[in-house]
Amino acid sequence: MSEKDNEKNKKRKWRFFWEEPMDELNKMKEEIEESFKNIWEQPFRFEFTFPRLKVPRFMTGMIREDENKIIARIPLPGFKKEEIDLRVTENSISILAEKKSKKEAKKEGELFISAEESSVRRSYKLPEPIIPEKTKAKLEDGVLTVIMEKASKKEEKEKKIEIE
Numbered sequence: 001m002s003e004k005d006n007e008k009n010k011k012r013k014w015r016f017f018w019e020e021p022m023d024e025l026n027k028m029k030e031e032i033e034e035s036f037k038n039i040w041e042q043p044f045r046f047e048f049t050f051p052r053l054k055v056p057r058f059m060t061g062m063i064r065e066d067e068n069k070i071i072a073r074i075p076l077p078g079f080k081k082e083e084i085d086l087r088v089t090e091n092s093i094s095i096l097a098e099k100k101s102k103k104e105a106k107k108e109g110e111l112f113i114s115a116e117e118s119s120v121r122r123s124y125k126l127p128e129p130i131i132p133e134k135t136k137a138k139l140e141d142g143v144l145t146v147i148m149e150k151a152s153k154k155e156e157k158e159k160k161i162e163i164e
Contacts, residue, residue: 077142081163132159
């Protein structure tokens with residue numbers, strides 16, 4: 001509230017119903033204007049951060065069964081097959097995808113650096129035992145498809161699977 005408004009309110013003991021909300025809005029307006037004045041008076045600050053790509057939590061995947069196979073489809077957008085580590089056991093499937101990149105550009109005496117790091121880790125318990133040696137995987141359009149043949153015995157084995 002300005003000094004003129006204060007003087008007016010001192011002279012009269014009552015207020016109009018619309019004046020009270022306006023007082024709050026005028027006070028807020030003055031605070032905003034004051035904060036913008038202070039922006040230019042503060043020294044320049046340089047902040048350095050590394051941006052991270054975050055994969056949303058809803059990207060969990062889908063597992064379905066046929067008579068002889070278990071098929072898993074896991075979305076991994078932006079990852080190449082070389083960046084994915086896929087491991088299967090008789091009862092589970094584990095996926096670790098990691099990507100790191102760093103770009104530098106020099107322009108007119110200034111150096112611009114950007115770095116990016118992202119990772120996805122998923123593990124699934126399979127509904128029935130599989131044969132790890134007969135597992136095949138394919139990455140297509142950002143979706144990892146893993147086809148696993150069901151087993152009849154209960155032997156726990158682990159095998160690293162190469163992605164086509």
